[in-house]
Amino acid sequence: MFKLEGNKPQLIIDGKRTDGRGFDELRPIKIEANILKNANGSAYIEWGNNKILAAVYGPKEALPKHTADPTMAIIKSRYTMAPFSSLEEHGRSGPNRRATEISKVTSEVFENIIMREMFPGTEIDIFIEVLQSDGGTRAAGITVASVALAAAGIPMYDLPYAVSAGKIGDQMVLDLNKIEDNYSDADIPMAISPRNGDILLLQMDGSITKEDFSTAYSMVKKAGATISKIQKDALKAPYEKIIEKYR
Amino acid sequence: MNRIIVPGEVIAEKEIRMPYTYTEGGKTYSTVLGIYEAEHSSIIPLEGLWSPNRDDDVVGIVEEDKGSVYIVDLNSPYTGVIISKFSQTELAPGDVIYAKVKEFDEKKEVILMHPRKLYGGKIINVKPSKVPRIIGNKNTMLNELIQGSKSNIIVGMNGMLWVKGGDVALATEAILKIQEEAHTQGLTDRIKKMFEKTGV
Numbered sequence: 001m002f003k004l005e006g007n008k009p010q011l012i013i014d015g016k017r018t019d020g021r022g023f024d025e026l027r028p029i030k031i032e033a034n035i036l037k038n039a040n041g042s043a044y045i046e047w048g049n050n051k052i053l054a055a056v057y058g059p060k061e062a063l064p065k066h067t068a069d070p071t072m073a074i075i076k077s078r079y080t081m082a083p084f085s086s087l088e089e090h091g092r093s094g095p096n097r098r099a100t101e102i103s104k105v106t107s108e109v110f111e112n113i114i115m116r117e118m119f120p121g122t123e124i125d126i127f128i129e130v131l132q133s134d135g136g137t138r139a140a141g142i143t144v145a146s147v148a149l150a151a152a153g154i155p156m157y158d159l160p161y162a163v164s165a166g167k168i169g170d171q172m173v174l175d176l177n178k179i180e181d182n183y184s185d186a187d188i189p190m191a192i193s194p195r196n197g198d199i200l201l202l203q204m205d206g207s208i209t210k211e212d213f214s215t216a217y218s219m220v221k222k223a224g225a226t227i228s229k230i231q232k233d234a235l236k237a238p239y240e241k242i243i244e245k246y247r
Numbered sequence: 248m249n250r251i252i253v254p255g256e257v258i259a260e261k262e263i264r265m266p267y268t269y270t271e272g273g274k275t276y277s278t279v280l281g282i283y284e285a286e287h288s289s290i291i292p293l294e295g296l297w298s299p300n301r302d303d304d305v306v307g308i309v310e311e312d313k314g315s316v317y318i319v320d321l322n323s324p325y326t327g328v329i330i331s332k333f334s335q336t337e338l339a340p341g342d343v344i345y346a347k348v349k350e351f352d353e354k355k356e357v358i359l360m361h362p363r364k365l366y367g368g369k370i371i372n373v374k375p376s377k378v379p380r381i382i383g384n385k386n387t388m389l390n391e392l393i394q395g396s397k398s399n400i401i402v403g404m405n406g407m408l409w410v411k412g413g414d415v416a417l418a419t420e421a422i423l424k425i426q427e428e429a430h431t432q433g434l435t436d437r438i439k440k441m442f443e444k445t446g447v
Contacts, residue, residue, distance in 0.1 A: 041294065059324045060324050061324060061326075118298075121355050150254050150279075151280065152294060153279060153280060154295075155254070155267070155278040155279050156278060157278065158254060159255045195255045231253075232253050235253050239251055239293060239430055240251065242430070243431055246431045246432070
């Protein structure tokens with residue numbers, strides 16, 4: 001599928017990426033909302049080869065009690081990878097440094113988007129379970145968790161999405177998969193509030209120039225229109241199906 | 248024209264004060280997944296929690312007797328409290344009660360008044376956002392349910408329903424159907440037909 005060039009695989013061949021995508025092309029995304037009966041809200045995403053399930057519980061009484069904030073709800077995110085999820089060494093299951101970090105940044109994304117002051121003293125639990133991973137799972141996890149939160153009826157300022165941009169050689173690319181993630185020169189996952197383009201999550205490994213970042217941001221924003229539409233359609237689909245039935 | 252809206256969707260290009268919205272930069276945005284009714288200019292949330300209001304009727308289960316107060320499970324993030332000395336009836340953990348909200352205080356405790364003990368029957372939990380539809384406009388849907396199934400039905404705004412007598416199974420089926428199809432048109436007629444077909 002790709003040629004090795006020294007220790008590094010050649011990631012761009014004839015202007016196409018290893019999976020035949022263009023530079024600013026997303027992998028195919030499919031989201032389904034309300035698939036778990038026990039959860040207040042849930043959603044499932046297939047983003048390329050990533051398969052991720054998200055469930056939301058709450059707001060409920062914050063436990064243990066000392067974690068409760070008497071002025072607003074607290075957000076507890078839990079990102080985990082299933083033991084069978086990974087390709088080779090990319091991410092391992094169970095609580096580890098990487099999963100703890102992703103859980104933390106995911107919580108922070110939603111702390112800025114949920115109207116927390118409406119539910120003082122409560123907690124909202126967000127569970128993100130990666131069933132199959134192929135790079136960009138934290139971005140896909142945030143995208144699917146925001147659908148699950150909306151499906152749970154939790155009031156939010158916006159429906160955020162996330163996607164990663166990266167740099168391969170001199171070329172900025174969108175939505176890196178696992179091979180690109182491992183061998184690229186930079187990987188920048190971003191979570192955006194589509195209403196005004198606010199950045200809710202910005203991480204980076206590798207190095208880029210200021211101009212590269214502008215390119216990456218505009219690529220992410222352009223792709224965001226597509227992702228937002230898929231999110232909205234997924235939320236509306238279960239209700240529209242019932243409306244359609246009795247038309 | 249009614250349409251389904253999602254959080255962050257622009258409702259109006261000007262600032263309007265409306266429940267389930269917020270304004271920013273001269274625009275009004277939705278905060279919930281719901282249905283926007285343009286003619287009434289209102290939002291009906293499709294999912295969501297019960298936010299306690301004064302005089303709401305609720306159904307709950309007594310969880311604990313603390314001597315001076317009873318703690319009541321209301322199936323919501325907020326706990327219900329009945330002050331013992333204002334309660335005419337003696338309550339015990341496990342009792343199903345029907346009460347009115349007296350006060351929703353800053354500690355987010357729901358103070359209840361006039362508790363009435365409910366004996367026997369069955370509790371059905373529904374989504375609190377669907378309760379207004381189960382009651383219906385001017386109680387039409389609830390009357391339909393009571394006539395159709397010959398059951399006693401008490402509806403709590405917190406999403407807990409108490410059903411006793413008549414055809415409980417049929418009433419449950421109808422209630423769950425209403426919950427599922429709450430956002431469609433002509434639902435009262437379909438429930439009426441459903442009862443005519445099965446008939447008690």
